[in-house]
Amino acid sequence: MVLASQLRAGMAIQYQKQDYKVIAAEYHPGQGQMGGSTHARLQSLDTGTFWEHSFRADLRLEEIPLQRQALEFLYADSDQCYFMNPETFEQTEIARALVGPQASLLEPGMKLSVEFVGGRPVSVLFPEVLEVKIVDTAAPMHQQQDNTFKPAKLENGVEVMVPQFIKTGDLIRISAQNLKYMDRVKAKHG
Template sequence: MPVIAGDFRNGVTFELDGQVLQVIEFQHVKPGKGAAFVRTKMKNVITGAVTERSFNPSDKFEDAYVERKDMQYLYADGDLYYFMDTETYDQVPISKDTLSDNFRFVKENDIVKICSYKGSVFAVEPPFFVELVVTETDPGFKGNTATNTLKPATLETGAEIRVPLFIEPGEKIQIDTRTGEYLGRAK
């Protein structure tokens, strides 16, 4: 089913010149003179590049269906990371190059979203929030309760983030994987 530029909405994915694009922003413009057009800001879902372009409202594009599937992270072997489909138990190896920087917050057995287009995996999305144990950090000192002072800490996945001074090794904390920020102690 074709996608028509005049029907663009945020989140619509379509194919243009072999690229898979997702509409981030759109604006219908009707100038006093001349034909109407659709000003569009789009993101290439595979490379992440953002571009702007204007289209005629009657322009047609091929619909691009991006599959997002929940899979369980099993283990890493060299540059290959193995994921299992929890319904079929099929294992899928994915190259380290495909993984984003925030994959450092994923530990074995976590459920992640595998994004693919026409069978080709282009992204692995970890959950937005994870709970991880702090394995290494400098000890806090009694009375050291400054709220905006941070220190480096190593997590059970090997990732390093900055945490408040009162966090001790062995504590479980919450992290926002999109920003890599400490959110609080896990409950």
């Protein structure tokens, strides 16, 4: 059991017979005779939907143990993503909806951490930053001094907005959370 005031992002809890992962939690101390509260953003481990709730700080919640395992992405079809444990070669199916919009970033051979509750996969953890290659974009416009962006297609087919100076063949970094351009990878000399 864990007190609501001790909730932290990344924990898994059971509340009203439902399993949730804590996405964010913020404790607010009470004033005077009012007790504190914890405002939490939760994601259902069954449906993937998000929910915000304020808990009394002294409420006891059941903490669910999360197991984390490194898996290798194999392939995806219209509604499932298939991963393999590189040590045991055991394959795991994960619903594309559970992977979320980042499913489009998956490439065969990519190694990711997958969280399990009781042997059931509940979330796929992507690195915060991914390095990807531009395969198609408009010619760079060096004379422009403003912060305008143009569309660029990545190796995996995802389209992102990039600054005007980016050209086809460049390696860039994007945020895996919101698929936004972060910076250009410098060429390695040597």
